Amino acid sequence: MVDKAPSQDDSGDGPQGSSQRPFSSSKQPPSKKRRQSDLMVEMMSSMASNIGRIADALTGSNQSVCLDHLFEMVQKIPGFDDDLIIEACEFLSFDEKRAKMFLKLDERLRKLWLLKRLRSQNG
Incomplete structure (x- = not known):
């Protein structure tokens, strides 16, 4: 039985390491950075929508008097x-x-x- 060298990780990839993993996004789950980025975009979109509704309400109440x-x-x-x-x-x-x-x-x-x-x- 051969012991693993201390420089190898325990990810189960064996001696090849992680440098030979394919870069296809369809086979691997999105990275943590990508999920956070998507969450930020979603939150910003929601905020923009809410601000738009507030602006519409304020504009409606600020209409000129006939x-x-x-x-x-x-x-x-x-x-x-x-x-x-x-x-x-x-x-x-x-x-x-x-x-x-x-x-x-x-x-x-x-x-x-x-x-x-x-x-x-x-x-």
Whole structure:
């Protein structure tokens, strides 16, 4: 019986060593580096998809307010005379955040909110 030389590995390849293994990827499982690389690509793809969905949601919420619709709603508020309608339209069209707030409120609260803002602006 012949003992193995200390320089040979215990992989079962015998005296030929690992230098004569074929490089075909179809016969051997992917290396650890390759699996990690694939995992990173998969994770990055997932992150990109999620970021895209977040961006789409933010873009949807940042759409401009339609001034025609806004002015229509102001004109429908009962008890507003022409001067108050003009003042309210100017106030709302100056800042998109104000316009969005106005649109989010129900009809009763729109009038109260708008009157309060116009009074504080004038006095």
